[in-house]
Amino acid sequence: MANMKDEAISQNRGLFSGLDVQGRVLGALFMREIVTRFGRHNIGFLWLFVEPMMFTLGVTALWYFANANHGSNLPIVAFALTGYSSVLLWRNMPARCVSAIEPNQSLLYHRQVKLIDVYAARILLEGAGATMSFTVLSIVYLSLDLIAVPEDVLKVILAWLLLTWFGGALALCIGTMAFFSETVEKLWHPMSYIIFPLSGSAFLVEVLPPRAQEFVLILPMVHGIELLREGYFGSKVHSIYDIGYMVNVTLGMTFVGLLLLRIVSKRVVPG
């Protein structure tokens, strides 16, 4: 028994026992995050997606009553659902990761808990919340006849996965950079506010003047949101995106994020 355990947690663990250990650690951290964040009072872990849903609903209501002009004849409800839900991914994941180390630092005393698990648990939790909120609202709107069935569900899923990956990679980069300087945390919040109106959540790229299109298409998430809208509304919109570009940038960010993680992992001391 002791030997088995020893093997499972030894440094040179095999691939499968390694995956098993990581799976268990991730699961444990995931549960822990849920309890620390949402507690056991009132609706508990339901806040995980009720909170992002409230955000999306609030923004939808604002846009609806302000009669916001987004340059298309899509119903505002559908527009806000596709736009704002994806903002939750790339904005909340980094926000959770800038302060991931400190509250979890004492857990690093357990050698099977690695920094990557700490970040991954937070990214997964944020992703799960945003995904559930998006799915639940889609189903509710559908059953109330506020939106039509997505024209290409697979495309919607692909776009959602891409946006999730982008959010995760961004979170890893910003989260690890925050270890080196507190300024990163201070900068990220205003930055995310400034990027929000440019992120494609509140407009279709098509309606922008060509110069502006070029500019906003530098932002990778714009491509993802455009793809998402094409999947949702199909022929009713003309989406402009380059998935190759989004994948390349996200791949680069993932690489940089993992590289930074390696450096931070060596520096951070359990405590």
Next chain:
Amino acid sequence: MITLEHIQRRYKTLHGQVTVLKDVNFSIARGEKVGIIGKNGAGKSTLIRLISGAEQPDAGKIIRRMSVSWPLAFSGGFQGSLTGLDNLRFICRIYREDWRKHVDFVQDFTELGAFLREPLGTYSSGMRSRLAFALSMVIDFDCFLIDEVMAVGDHRFHERCHVELFEKRANHAMIFVSHDPGFMRDRCERLSVLHDGILYNFDDMDEAFHFYYN
């Protein structure tokens, strides 16, 4: 058997690099009780974290042929916003144990009563160390790393630790860090002295203390 060969550990600080451990060689076999002494800031806790694997050395090799506990200090490894029971669940999950089987032991050892279901933030330091100690007894390690944990707590706590460690787990290996010479003399078979980044291993207690005090 755990073996450390030529371990080095440096930290980056605002005033440049500090080498805490320059050349550490050490080994402990199954069932051995070894004490580590050294002045404040000598790097004892760093050494313990390295042995546990929570931290990696900058140079050198650590070979673990038995399972090692996490460094059992009085509070490390737990989170204040979670309850004692949550922390038990977490530990059991990452070490693949069924937490339900251990609730009674933890309840009994810690004497926390209803506080087991309260956040750690509401605990006194004595309650915390009782919980920390109980949780580490839940997992059956071959070697326990015990960093000053006996320095806190009251007489009763000491007695119960004593039963758990030296009676029930008498055949387990243990590494102690402590400033209490009496304790070290009673409980350890040999001592190592950490001084200036180098670990001096002694088989003879008196020699070790003589070296330490001079």
